[in-house]
Amino acid sequence: MEDIGELFDGLFADVDAVVLFSPSGSYFERFDDLEETDVVVIATENSVGADSFVELPLDFDEVSQRVKFGLEGALEQGFIDGGDMVVCATSVFDGTADTVSRVRADEDVRSGVYDLFANSRAEAAVIKNVLELVVELGKKGQKGEPVGALFVVGDAGKVMNKSRPLSYNPFEKSHVHVGDPIVNVMLKEFSRLDGAFVISDSGKIVSAYRYLEPSAEGVDIPKGLGTRHMAAGAVTRDTNATAIVLSESDGLVRAFKGGELVLEIDPEDY
Numbered sequence: 087m088e089d090i091g092e093l094f095d096g097l098f099a100d101v102d103a104v105v106l107f108s109p110s111g112s113y114f115e116r117f118d119d120l121e122e123t124d125v126v127v128i129a130t131e132n133s134v135g136a137d138s139f140v141e142l143p144l145d146f147d148e149v150s151q152r153v154k155f156g157l158e159g160a161l162e163q164g165f166i167d168g169g170d171m172v173v174c175a176t177s178v179f180d181g182t183a184d185t186v187s188r189v190r191a192d193e194d195v196r197s198g199v200y201d202l203f204a205n206s207r208a209e210a211a212v213i214k215n216v217l218e219l220v221v222e223l224g225k226k227g228q229k230g231e232p233v234g235a236l237f238v239v240g241d242a243g244k245v246m247n248k249s250r251p252l253s254y255n256p257f258e259k260s261h262v263h264v265g266d267p268i269v270n271v272m273l274k275e276f277s278r279l280d281g282a283f284v285i286s287d288s289g290k291i292v293s294a295y296r297y298l299e300p301s302a303e304g305v306d307i308p309k310g311l312g313t314r315h316m317a318a319g320a321v322t323r324d325t326n327a328t329a330i331v332l333s334e335s336d337g338l339v340r341a342f343k344g345g346e347l348v349l350e351i352d353p354e355d356y
């Protein structure tokens with residue numbers, strides 16, 4: 087009779103690399119001297135001191151997103167090669183490695199989500215701060231009401247040139263940055279009004295209430311999304327900005343880069 091290990095042998099056959107998501111130190115050490123198989127660690131911090139390390143900007147709740155982010159990062163940093171067979175160990179339940187996925191790291195896994203953090207014009211921490219703010223706004227709404235919001239992050243000069251004010255800019259001449267708790271309260275308050283927020287590469291709030299007027303020619307966003315999302319997609323094709331959008335109608339948070347939808351998350355999962 088076969089034992090369970092043999093039955094699952096196929097999962098581990100011909101593996102080029104093992105990817106460990108947020109491993110404990112002792113768990114990591116057991117893998118570290120594997121022969122012929124590379125070990126890559128993906129976590130918010132490299133607390134185990136791995137040589138091959140990809141930084142996770144947030145704990146993706148959905149495993150497929152976590153794995154995509156990790157594999158894109160590992161490909162980008164050259165820890166694995168396109169076409170490699172990879173086994174990922176991650177946690178779905180209580181923080182210990184309880185789930186294994188076998189994935190081929192080809193171009194199909196590239197959704198652009200790693201690229202969003204690592205290769206946006208804006209600093210990765212700024213993207214992360216905006217994403218956190220938008221997720222929080224999506225969870226709680228504003229005064230209990232669902233609210234929509236559009237943040238255009240990075241390449242602010244060009245974004246300002248492709249937009250016009252809908253009202254006076256409350257951030258005119260101020261030097262405040264996203265991520266500051268008081269500023270985040272203000273941003274949430276202003277999100278009830280129309281238009282987009284424009285944020286610089288370093289996180290400075292350049293403007294609220296901007297009406298974006300990018301050329302939407304050739305922008306291909308999923309059907310069913312309205313003008314806010316169209317403007318978000320289009321402005322990221324017309325400039326080097328990244329757009330992060332909270333939908334008032336379906337409550338999801340989406341990010342666009344290079345004219346494409348690269349991330350879609352449900353704030354309730356975070």
Ligand SMILES: Nc1ncnc2c1ncn2[C@@H]1O[C@H](COP(=O)(O)OP(=O)(O)OP(=O)(O)O)[C@@H](O)[C@H]1O
Pocket residue numbers: 234235236279280281282296297298299311312313314315316317332333334335336
């Ligand atoms: N070009 C634009 N620039 C800035 N803001 C815009 C633009 N177009 C729409 N918006 C904002 O988006 C809001 C919602 O518009 P609309 O319902 O068409 O978008 P949507 O993509 O369906 O978004 P939602 O899912 O939040 O409803 C508008 O009230 C406006 O504040």
Ligand SMILES: [Mn+2]
Pocket residue numbers: 312313335
């Ligand atoms: Mn709408």
